[in-house]
Amino acid sequence: GAILTVGRPLDWNEAKPKLAYVREHGVSQFIAHYARHKEIKRDALFYGDEIEYGLFRLDAASKKPYLSLRGAEVRELLANREVEERRAIPESGKVTWHPEYGSWMVESTPARPYSGYTDDLRRVETNMRSRRARLLAALHEDEIAPTVVAFPLLGVGDSAGPGLENKGPVAASSLVPDAVINPHPRFGTLTRNIWSRRGATVDIRAPRFLDANTPPDAGDIAADAMAFGMGCCCLQVTFQCRDVEESRHVYDQLAVLAPVMMALTAACPIVSGKLQDHDVRWGLVAQSVDDRTPAERGETSGEVDPDMARGGVSPLRTSRYSAASSYICSHKQCGHHCAAAHYNDVDLEIDELAHKQLVDAGIDDLLARHIAHLFVRDPLVLFEGLVEELDDAVATDHFENLQSTNWNSVRWKPPPADASEHVGWRVELRTMEVQLTDFENAAFTVFCVLVLRVLLSFDLNIYVPMSKVHENMARAHRRDAVTQQKFWWRSHMVRPDRGACPSHQKGQPCSVHDDAGAVVEMTCLEILTGKGAYYPGLVPLVLVYLDSIGCDPDTAQRVKTYVDLIVKRASGELKTAAAWTRDFVASHPAYARDSVVPPETAYDLLQRCHDVGVGAAHEPSLLGPEPKVAPVRKENAYNVPLARVHFQTSDSLRTLLDQYAERANLVRRRSELAGDVVRLKADLVRAEAELKDVDDALEPRSQGLSRPASMQRMRASSDGTLSVEILSP
Secondary structure (H helix, E strand, C coil), X not given: CCCCCCCCECCHXXXXXXXXXXXXHHHHHHXXXXXXXXXXXXXXXXXXXXXXXXXXXXECCCCEEEECCCHHHHHHHHHHHHHHHHHHCHHHCCEEEEECCECCEEEEEECCCEECCCHHHHHXXXXXXXXXXXXXXXXXXXXXXCCCCCCCCCCCCCCCCCCCXXXXXXXXXXXXXXXXXXXXXXXXXXXXXXXXXXXXXXXEEECECCCCCCCCCCCCEEECXXXXXXXXXXXXXXXXXXXXHHHHHHHHHHHHHHHHHHHHCCCCCEECCEEECECCCHHHHHHHCCCCCCCCCCCCCCCCCCCCHHHHCCCCCCCCEECCCCCCCCCHHHHHHCCHHHHCCCCCCCCHHHHHHHHHCCCCHHHHHHHHHHCCCXXXXXXXXXXCCCCCCCCCHHHHHHHCXXXXXXXXXXXXXXXXXXXXXXXXXXXXXXXXXXXXXXXXXXXXXXXXXXXXXXXXXXXXXXXXXXXXXXHHCECCHHHHCCEEEECCCCCXXXXXXXXXXXXXXXXXXXXXXXXXXXXXXXXXXXXXCXXXXXXHHHHHHHHHCCCCHHHHHHHHHHXXXXXXXXXXXXXXXXXXXXXXXXXXXXXXXXXXXXXXXXXXXXXXXXXXXXXXXXXXXXXXCCCCCCCCCHHXXXXXXXXXXXXXXXXXXXXXXXXXXXXXXXXHHHHHHHHHHHHXXXXXXXXXXXXXXXXXXXXXXHHCCCCCHHXXXXXXXXXXXXXXXXXXX
């Protein structure tokens, strides 16, 4: 969720003279904060998820979906309801609701993080279901909130709402009105300052999917506003680590895992009413917040602006939204796999002054370079009265200003400065796409938790060169990447025993044993289930881990159900949400196979997504043959107190009692009639059986028998009359 500050945000021209101060003091704040918290030890495992939702209005008369721009209103309603419930029953609070970029969006997290006990692995899905139910309870009758990544018609016609005009002063977009931006001043300022620094509105391009009737000269899908990226919904998971050293190791391992998890959760095949030839949102978001100047993008030489980071002219490889740029683990406890620097084979842009400041303060080079890389960017939103006025010894606002607007695939998170309860060193996995059901979202959350526990408990690592991580991110974008692409992966997670190697026994070289860091290309299925003799696969390791810790049978069975879903996604037996969406669009009668998603198709798609999410419909190609999602009902959203009931008059109580007495009589009479029906049906079955016996006796040929001589002259008519033929002597 976004960090909101109350106050007046500064426009870009107002903020520019203060940028250097914020960058310099942001580094000072990190140094002081790091010194205060670096000795935290033995923190327990906690983790939590974030799920983002879009609110949509379905117009049944026109069969057209619209954005419902009530995100702030709905969030306030939900937050107030949580406060009321906690006031009445302190332990019953389940959800915290957060603002998001789009005015049609809300974000949810569990009110308290999940613990490191197996029972909480089952609580994840239960909590997600509660959140969905509570959100449903806050919607109007014509609104839905399916967990889809993107609104399929964003930027198409009046889909933001009738009467709203584009080309507003904030986004300056020709496709969407400013009304789609969250009304809090931070979001509008962030939007305006990004394109102000860039020198033009953002330029988003997505490769168009070429269907049978797509014009050959159609070109890429184009969009021009931050909403097309930051309006995408995702699933994020944050882990609290034991200490700062473990957090740095976890960061590195999740950086490798991030592209694979993105491919497994792919769910974004539609952009601005058109089918794209990618399956995920990541590239869209990266382009939507790309504030680099033309010189930083390598398009022109540019003029130095002394207020901007590195003069605003030094080349930057990527947008602020990108894959992790470097590994940061250097602690000795990692043993043979602490050589993170060995795998940092990508040139890392850093702010040299920030790097020197960090190293001089005793920060090791790997971490100093990671932090200095954040400061090659400029802060985007400054608030009046919260710049020079802050005390660097206790505040972290300037550091967090840069940290929170460097949106990478993994985020390393120091303890917050203002937490009311103890919070330790954390790492956030940010690449997963939100899934249609809470069953799926829980499955991927729990799987990530267990993979991390496996890596830490068994002292394993999955390092590959950082350049390969970036290549994996590019491959994960592609259509059907989960089954059609291969990803660079470590061939073994522990150095194999050379003595057991047949090649070494013969005195021959062996690539597996001679190169402890060998990487090979693997499919997602191989990464999950194993390849060759030395790589066992993540799934078998997870199951071994659960067995080794003595996991309770109920949790173990639930995890196996989750793992089964994920493995079948990787094998292609089950579809990703992206593949399922493509097939839905392709089979819809209104779709003309021209890559354009008609409003009627989008309407039916969103309705189906909603029905699947709440358990009102089942999609075997997505979830398997057996239904996995029990109905989610808004009526079950909140606890109902066993309160005393007060009636204004005795007559009203008597009327109610009479009504229930009459109902009791009807229930009793219904039970009697149901018993009569059962008895009569039994009598009917017996009579039909006896009738068959009589028929067989009258017509035994039907049983393959000949009629006795004495019966040859007897005939039976349909009305049951018997007649006997009298033979002449």
